[in-house]
Each structure stands twice: as structure tokens, then as C-alpha cells.
Amino acid sequence: MKVLEIKNLHKIYNTTQIRVHAVNGIDLDFEEGEFAAIVGPSGSGKTTLLNLIGGLDKPTEGEILVNGVNLSTLKSSEIIDFRLRNIGFVFQSYNLIPVLTAGENVEFIMGLQKWDRKKRDERTRELLKAVGLEERIHSRPSKLSGGQQQRVAVARALASKPQFVLADEPTANLDSKSTETLLEIMESLNREERITFIFSTHDARVVKKARRVITLEDGKILSDETRN
Amino acid sequence: MIWKTAWKNVWRNKVRSLVVIISVTIGIFGGVFAVAVMNGAIQQRVDAALNEEISHIHINNPSFRDNYDIRLFLPDADSIEALCRQIPGIEAVTQRVILTGMANSARKSTGVQIVGIDPDREKQVFGLHRRTMEGTGDFFETESRYNLAFIGHALAKDLNIVRYLIDQSTIDRLKDRGLPEETAEKLIPFIGFRFSGEKDFNNEMKQCLSLNEQTSYGRLIKEEAWTFRERSRMTLTFLDANQMQTGAVFRIAGIYDVKNNAFESGQVFVRNEDLRRLTGLTGHQVHQMVIRIADLDRTDEISGLLSQKLPGLEVMNWKEIQPDLAMMTGLVQQFYLVFMIIILAALAFGIVNTMLMVVLERTRELGMLAAIGMNKKRVFSMIMLESVFLSLVGGVVGMIFSRILILMTARNGINFSNYEEGFEAMGYSSHIYPVISTGFFIMVTILIILTGILSAVYPALKALKLDPAEALRTE
Numbered sequence: 001m002k003v004l005e006i007k008n009l010h011k012i013y014n015t016t017q018i019r020v021h022a023v024n025g026i027d028l029d030f031e032e033g034e035f036a037a038i039v040g041p042s043g044s045g046k047t048t049l050l051n052l053i054g055g056l057d058k059p060t061e062g063e064i065l066v067n068g069v070n071l072s073t074l075k076s077s078e079i080i081d082f083r084l085r086n087i088g089f090v091f092q093s094y095n096l097i098p099v100l101t102a103g104e105n106v107e108f109i110m111g112l113q114k115w116d117r118k119k120r121d122e123r124t125r126e127l128l129k130a131v132g133l134e135e136r137i138h139s140r141p142s143k144l145s146g147g148q149q150q151r152v153a154v155a156r157a158l159a160s161k162p163q164f165v166l167a168d169e170p171t172a173n174l175d176s177k178s179t180e181t182l183l184e185i186m187e188s189l190n191r192e193e194r195i196t197f198i199f200s201t202h203d204a205r206v207v208k209k210a211r212r213v214i215t216l217e218d219g220k221i222l223s224d225e226t227r228n
Numbered sequence: 229m230i231w232k233t234a235w236k237n238v239w240r241n242k243v244r245s246l247v248v249i250i251s252v253t254i255g256i257f258g259g260v261f262a263v264a265v266m267n268g269a270i271q272q273r274v275d276a277a278l279n280e281e282i283s284h285i286h287i288n289n290p291s292f293r294d295n296y297d298i299r300l301f302l303p304d305a306d307s308i309e310a311l312c313r314q315i316p317g318i319e320a321v322t323q324r325v326i327l328t329g330m331a332n333s334a335r336k337s338t339g340v341q342i343v344g345i346d347p348d349r350e351k352q353v354f355g356l357h358r359r360t361m362e363g364t365g366d367f368f369e370t371e372s373r374y375n376l377a378f379i380g381h382a383l384a385k386d387l388n389i390v391r392y393l394i395d396q397s398t399i400d401r402l403k404d405r406g407l408p409e410e411t412a413e414k415l416i417p418f419i420g421f422r423f424s425g426e427k428d429f430n431n432e433m434k435q436c437l438s439l440n441e442q443t444s445y446g447r448l449i450k451e452e453a454w455t456f457r458e459r460s461r462m463t464l465t466f467l468d469a470n471q472m473q474t475g476a477v478f479r480i481a482g483i484y485d486v487k488n489n490a491f492e493s494g495q496v497f498v499r500n501e502d503l504r505r506l507t508g509l510t511g512h513q514v515h516q517m518v519i520r521i522a523d524l525d526r527t528d529e530i531s532g533l534l535s536q537k538l539p540g541l542e543v544m545n546w547k548e549i550q551p552d553l554a555m556m557t558g559l560v561q562q563f564y565l566v567f568m569i570i571i572l573a574a575l576a577f578g579i580v581n582t583m584l585m586v587v588l589e590r591t592r593e594l595g596m597l598a599a600i601g602m603n604k605k606r607v608f609s610m611i612m613l614e615s616v617f618l619s620l621v622g623g624v625v626g627m628i629f630s631r632i633l634i635l636m637t638a639r640n641g642i643n644f645s646n647y648e649e650g651f652e653a654m655g656y657s658s659h660i661y662p663v664i665s666t667g668f669f670i671m672v673t674i675l676i677i678l679t680g681i682l683s684a685v686y687p688a689l690k691a692l693k694l695d696p697a698e699a700l701r702t703e
């Protein structure tokens with residue numbers, strides 16, 4: 001089943017000095033349960049592509065269909081709610097609300113969706129357990145390591161049972177040990193719960209773990225390999 | 229979730245938030261307490277006016293108030309009174325004879341209104357008898373074969389019936405009450421000297437005492453030097469029933485002090501029986517019926533009913549007799565509101581500034597929140613709540629402090645004795661008991677919340693304008 005279809009996608013940034021064709025005609029499909037890495041040199045358009053998929057940015061041309069829903073048909077207010085229900089996000093850093101505990105951060109999205117308290121508590125524990133941070137449920141982000149913070153962010157991204165999780169360089173700020181742990185967790189969630197992950201990275205060790213690797217250059221797909 | 233997050237966000241930058249909260253606390257505390265003091269003074273003025281000076285409803289001949297002509301009686305006073313007594317809500321009625329005339333002492337004379345009363349019935353309508361100054365006599369309690377007059381403190385000063393005198397015993401009493409030796413010494417040259425007027429006394433004290441001594445002991449010295457000549461007399465002159473000039477000597481029955489110089493120097497109370505004998509008026513000839521009602525809220529209703537039942541007579545309620553009182557009780561509430569709004573408007577700038585910094589600092593975080601699915605309405609309300617919490621915490625603490633101070637000062641009042649003369653010249657007591665209604669606190673709370681909301685509008689709109697993709701790129 002296709003969770004994501006991208007057709008002839010273009011994004012042109014028009015600044016006063018220059019015109020940047022950050023995404024230049026991309027066609028891509030993602031099936032449910034994929035574990036895909038987007039790689040490419042700095043400035044190749046990885047972040048731009050992920051932002052477009054997540055509806056954070058509007059394409060200049062082309063279409064994005066999430067589970068058959070064309071994002072360009074949604075109003076900007078609808079896109080936010082759509083994101084809330086269908087797309088999980090993990091960023092490179094500053095993922096968490098610093099004044100809330102790990103548990104509250106995970107719960108936040110369910111709170112916005114008005115889940116009842118019991119269900120929220122249950123799922124929060126379940127998710128924190130899945131990322132191995134059950135013990136740290138009451139810790140504030142500042143008391144967690146960078147890797148632990150990213151794991152909480154992954155747990156939160158999964159809170160609303162999204163179609164897929166978009167992660168823009170989730171390991172960029174992590175040491176190799178934390179990188180490995182985070183990837184193991186993502187992999188096992190992917191394998192056991194069939195959660196689709198699409199992440200960008202620079203890191204060769206991370207690329208090795210991906211089952212599909214999409215290489216970008218100058219906003220175009222250079223290669224798209226699937227391996228087993 | 230949003231409430232909790234907003235509340236926790238308030239304490240993210242503790243120092244900055246505390247600065248805002250403390251400024252709101254101080255502003256609200258000062259504002260509410262100042263209003264309570266103003267309101268207390270006004271309330272006391274209104275109470276005094278209604279209880280001691282005018283009561284609630286007057287009935288008189290329609291032209292009487294134009295020239296106070298002795299011949300403009302109420303026709304058939306007794307049946308008017310009987311009619312009044314049938315109306316429920318009317319507590320007490322008293323009849324008055326009112327003349328204009330002159331009060332004269334050996335050296336001075338001054339125009340006054342001479343009010344002839346029946347003391348026992350008067351007490352049911354007015355509380356003036358309770359304002360008799362200690363040691364000056366009483367409100368016609370003591371029987372006397374002389375004509376008696378009950379006069380105000382201000383008039384007694386004008387007529388030199390009270391005066392200031394320093395002798396050895398005054399100085400001894402002052403020392404007992406804590407006057408320092410060196411200050412007492414400065415008073416010795418004045419022994420045996422009589423000051424006929426308050427002004428003279430004040431001037432002399434100003435010259436011989438230092439400013440410090442005046443503020444600390446001026447009032448004490450004045451209190452002890454004050455003497456009342458017992459069995460003082462004065463002459464009252466007026467026109468009798470036949471429009472002939474007449475007059476008589478009156479002994480002072482007592483002196484009242486209502487902290488209102490205009491009233492004190494203008495109203496002389498005498499017994500109706502004395503006045504009748506001197507003017508030739510009969511028992512049925514009175515000029516005014518004064519009515520006390522049980523519930524002030526029914527003023528208009530009862531006075532309306534009376535004027536309906538008494539066509540051809542002038543029925544005036546306290547709001548018509550003294551429109552400034554009605555204004556005070558109504559308009560002044562709006563003034564308090566404006567006063568608080570001005571304070572809050574000033575505080576709002578501090579809150580706006582803080583909230584702008586908040587939005588600027590959290591650009592990335594706001595981008596992240598939008599990315600994970602927090603919609604604009606929620607971002608807006610989160611920022612708004614944060615701002616409301618800031619103002620409300622400060623406001624509530626300020627209100628609690630002001631409430632405590634009001635309770636503390638309401639028991640014994642605050643004495644602005646240094647400004648006593650100024651206060652009394654305007655009809656206000658310098659001893660103020662701060663008071664404010666619960667309704668005012670509710671109103672202030674609403675204003676504080678509104679301030680929080682309004683202060684957040686501009687910063688919150690700025691937050692909404694953030695483009696999440698853009699915000700996430702900022703470092």
C-alpha cells in the first residue's frame with residue numbers, strides 16, 4: 001500500500017539576489033513499512049524535500065499525496081491538523097518543549113487530539129518503554145542526554161499513530177553510541193510495528209542501516225536503491 | 229495541556245517574569261489601596277451627610293427654599309406627618325422650624341441658619357447628637373430655663389467660644405503625654421496668653437516650633453490648649469412672625485463636630501419651644517418635615533410616592549438636595565474604573581515587551597510546535613494564557629496585599645491629621661477608614677485578565693506570522 005506519492009515536485013526559492021531551484025522535479029513513491037534514507041551533499045535539497053512532504057512548505061509545482069490525500073487541496077489550517085494526525089516529525093535538535101517532562105512531551109500531541117487521560121497515560125508509557133526511557137518519564141529534557149532527547153522525540157512522533165515519520169538528520173548532533181541506539185530503536189519499531197520512517201542523513205553508518213537509499217543532488221534524484 | 233504548558237512557560241525565565249509580576253503587584257496594590265482610601269473618605273462624607281446633615285427626604289412649601297421667609301409654613305403639618313407615617317419604608321419623621329439670622333458674640337457676628345427642633349424626635353432622624361464634643365455639654369439633655377443652642381465647632385471658633393490657652397497645667401499634661409522637655413520649654417513664654425482664634429494660635433506655633441516639632445506634636449499641643457468657656461453665650465437675631473427684627477441670648481448647650489466646616493459654621497440648632505416663644509409661631513407652624521427611610525435604594529420610589537400624594541408641596545430627596553452626593557455614589561465608581569485602567573495600561577507595556585521577547589526567543593520552538601501539529605488557535609491561546617498568568621499572578625498578589633492593608637487600616641483608620649484643616653474645609657474627615665466592595669475586586673480581576681489578553685495580542689499575532697519551515701531553520 002502506498003503511503004506517500006510525490007509527482008513532479010519543484011520548489012524554487014526566490015530571494016532578492018538569487019533564485020534557488022532547491023527541489024527540481026522529483027518523483028517518488030513510498031510503501032507502508034519502508035525504512036528509507038535521503039542522502040546528498042549539503043544544499044542538495046534534503047530538508048526542503050522533507051518540509052514539502054510534511055506540508056511545512058508549499059511546493060512551487062507538483063503534487064504530494066499522503067494516503068491518497070493531495071496536500072495542495074488542503075487549506076493551511078487543515079494541513080496543521082492533517083499533520084497532527086498523519087505525520088510524525090523528528091528534527092535535528094530542539095525537538096522537545098523544555099518546560100515539560102519527557103512524559104508530558106510525548107503526551108502533548110495526544111493532548112492536542114483530546115485523547116482521554118487514561119488512554120494518554122497508557123500510550124505514553126508504552127512509547128517511552130519502546131524507546132527504552134520508561135524510567136525517565138518525569139525527567140525534563142535538560143536532564144536527558146542528546147540521544148535520550150532524540151528518543152523521546154521519536155516516541156512523541158509516534159504518539160498519534162501517524163502514516164509515517166519524517167526525520168531530518170535525527171542523529172546529526174549525536175555521538176556514535178547514541179546514534180547506534182537511536183537507529184536500533186527506529187529499526188525495531190519499523191520491523192515490529194511496521195512504522196514507515198523517512199529520514200535524511202549525512203552519516204555513512206546511518207545510511208548502511210537503511211533498506212532504501214535515495215541520493216539527491218541539486219534538487220534532483222541521483223539514485224534510488226533498495227537493498228535487503 | 230496548553231494551560232499547563234503556558235503556566236510552566238511563565239517560570240521559564242524566572243527573573244524576567246518576576247520583574248513583570250512584581251510591577252503588576254505593586255501597581256495593583258497601590259491602585260486598589262488608593263481607591264479604598266478615596267472610597268472610604270467619600271463613603272464617610274456621604275454617611276455623615278445623610279446621617280447628620282440632611283437625612284433622606286425633605287418636604288416644604290414650594291417657595292420656602294427661595295428666600296426662607298418665616299411665613300412660608302407647611303399647611304397642616306400634622307396631617308402631612310400622619311400621611312408619611314402610613315407609608316411603609318419610612319422610619320422616622322421630624323418637624324423643623326427654619327429661620328435665617330445672625331449669630332453674634334462680643335466681637336464677631338456671622339450669618340447662620342437657625343433650626344428649631346424637637347430634640348427627642350430629632351434624634352430618631354439625625355445622629356448629630358452623637359457628634360457632641362467631649363466636655364462641651366450635651367444635645368439639650370440638661371434642663372435649663374435659659375434659651376439653649378447646639379452649635380458647630382467651626383462656629384464656636386469663629387465666635388471665640390472655644391479658644392486656645394497655654395498655662396502651667398497645659399504644659400504638665402503635654403509632658404505626661406510625651407512632649408519632650410525642649411519643646412515644652414519653647415511653650416513657656418506663652419503661659420497666660422489667650423489666643424482668640426485658631427489662626428492666631430497656629431501662626432504663633434509655626435513661629436516658635438520647628439517643622440519637625442509641628443508635625444509630631446502640633447496636634448497634641450492644639451488638643452491640650454483647646455478650651456471651652458463653660459456657660460458661654462451668644463446672641464441670635466432673626467425676624468419674627470410679624471417680620472420684626474428680634475433676638476435673644478442663647479447659652480451653649482453643646483458643640484458638635486462633623487468635620488465639615490461649612491455645615492458647622494452655618495447650622496445652629498435650638499429648641500422649638502424657645503423659638504416659638506421668641507417668634508410668636510404656634511405649634512402647628514413648621515417649615516420642614518424631614519424623613520428618614522429604611523432602605524436608601526428605595527429613595528426615588530418613596531419620594532415619588534410622597535410628591536404624588538402631596539401635590540403643591542416640594543418633596544426633595546437627598547439626591548436632589550445635594551446632587552454632589554448622588555454623583556459621588558455613582559460617578560465616582562466610574563472614576564475608580566478609569567483610575568485602575570490607567571494603571572493597568574501602564575503595566576501592559578511591560579507585559580507586551582516581555583511577551584515579544586518570549587516570541588522572539590522561542591522562534592524555533594514555535595516552529596517545532598507548528599510542525600508537530602499545534603494549530604494557530606492553540607499557539608495563540610498558549611501565548612495569551614502565558615500573558616494572562618503573568619498579569620493575574622501579579623494582580624492577585626497585589627489584591628491580596630491591598631486587602632490585607634485595607635483590613636489592617638480599616639479597624640483604626642488612617643489619620644491624615646497634618647492635613648486636617650484642608651480636609652475639613654472640604655467637608656471630609658481627616659481620619660479615613662479605607663473601604664472597598666467585593667464587587668470592585670471582581671471588576672479589577674476582570675480588568676487584569678483583559679490586560680493580559682490585550683497585551684498578548686500583538687506578540688501572539690507575531691508568533692502566528694512565523695513560517696514553521698523558516699522558524700525551524702533559525703539557529
Ligand SMILES: Nc1ncnc2c1ncn2[C@@H]1O[C@H](COP(=O)(O)OP(=O)(O)OP(=O)(O)O)[C@@H](O)[C@H]1O
Pocket residue numbers: 013014015020021022040041042043044045046047048049698
Ligand atoms: N528559505 C529559503 N530561502 C532561500 N533559499 C533556501 C531556503 N531554504 C533553503 N534554501 C536553499 O535551498 C537549497 C536546499 O537547501 P536544503 O536546506 O534543503 O538543503 P539540505 O540538503 O537540507 O542541506 P543540509 O545538508 O546542509 O541540511 C540550498 O541551496 C538552500 O540555500
Ligand SMILES: [Mg+2]
Pocket residue numbers: 046047048168
Ligand atoms: Mg538540511
